[in-house]
Amino acid sequence: MKIKLVYFGRPREQLKIANETADVPESLSTLAELLVWLRARGEEWARELAENRVRCAINQEFSGLAARIGDQDEVAIFSPISGG
Amino acid sequence: MSISIQEHDFDVAAEMAALRHGSSKTGALVSFVGLVRDFSKDDRIENIFLEHYPGMTENALDKIIREATLRWNLLGTRVIHRIGLLLPNDQIVLVATAAQHRGEAFASCEFIIDYLKTAAPFWKKEQTDHGGQWLETRDSDIQRMEHWIKTEKPA
Numbered sequence: 001m002k003i004k005l006v007y008f009g010r011p012r013e014q015l016k017i018a019n020e021t022a023d024v025p026e027s028l029s030t031l032a033e034l035l036v037w038l039r040a041r042g043e044e045w046a047r048e049l050a051e052n053r054v055r056c057a058i059n060q061e062f063s064g065l066a067a068r069i070g071d072q073d074e075v076a077i078f079s080p081i082s083g084g
Numbered sequence: 085m086s087i088s089i090q091e092h093d094f095d096v097a098a099e100m101a102a103l104r105h106g107s108s109k110t111g112a113l114v115s116f117v118g119l120v121r122d123f124s125k126d127d128r129i130e131n132i133f134l135e136h137y138p139g140m141t142e143n144a145l146d147k148i149i150r151e152a153t154l155r156w157n158l159l160g161t162r163v164i165h166r167i168g169l170l171l172p173n174d175q176i177v178l179v180a181t182a183a184q185h186r187g188e189a190f191a192s193c194e195f196i197i198d199y200l201k202t203a204a205p206f207w208k209k210e211q212t213d214h215g216g217q218w219l220e221t222r223d224s225d226i227q228r229m230e231h232w233i234k235t236e237k238p239a
Contacts, residue, residue, distance in 0.1 A: 008135060009135070009218050010207075010218040013218075057137070057205070060137070060140035061140075062203075076137060076140070076205075078137075078205070079207060079218050079220065080220040080221045081203075081204065081207060081221055082206065082220055083136075083177070083201060083204050083205070083208065084176070084177050084200050084204075084206070
């Protein structure tokens, strides 16, 4: 399935990527599983996408790691927010 | 209700004047302006860089203001948040509220900035003389928001 990934904050800077469309295995069903799949891209990915480092949103709604992902979803991966 | 996310600076006096003229029933205007500090722990801040999530950030601010409008009888609100590169003493954020009486204006202004800190997707990177680091949501900000969640309706 196709997932649009967008990155903000620290992972955007460290991984040098703002957005991409990823073709992910149909077997992935949750955000947690998507992160495991992305961490396999290499050492930097494993470090930057560690569970205690990132927060996520699905289709622009904050989502916990157990949330389900689906084809054509927009998944955002970012460091904890710090506005104001 | 009006929300802006912008790189350029804002004029607090002009914004307050616009809010003042929004309703003849207004008896109280309150504003909060957040600024870039020049220190972080023991380091000197050279600049900060702010980014947001276009679409989601506007929706989050919209939801925060609607929630404030449900809690208090507001006659107007204005939120401006800057993004991009900012220097010490620059204005980062404006939250302004208009109401008939000061109690509602004070409380709603504080509520909106506390809620924004914990629920609006912005990211802030601080550049100091010892390097750069992305800031994270502070525990004290989360505690302030938890206080609002516990007090569902205004006192």
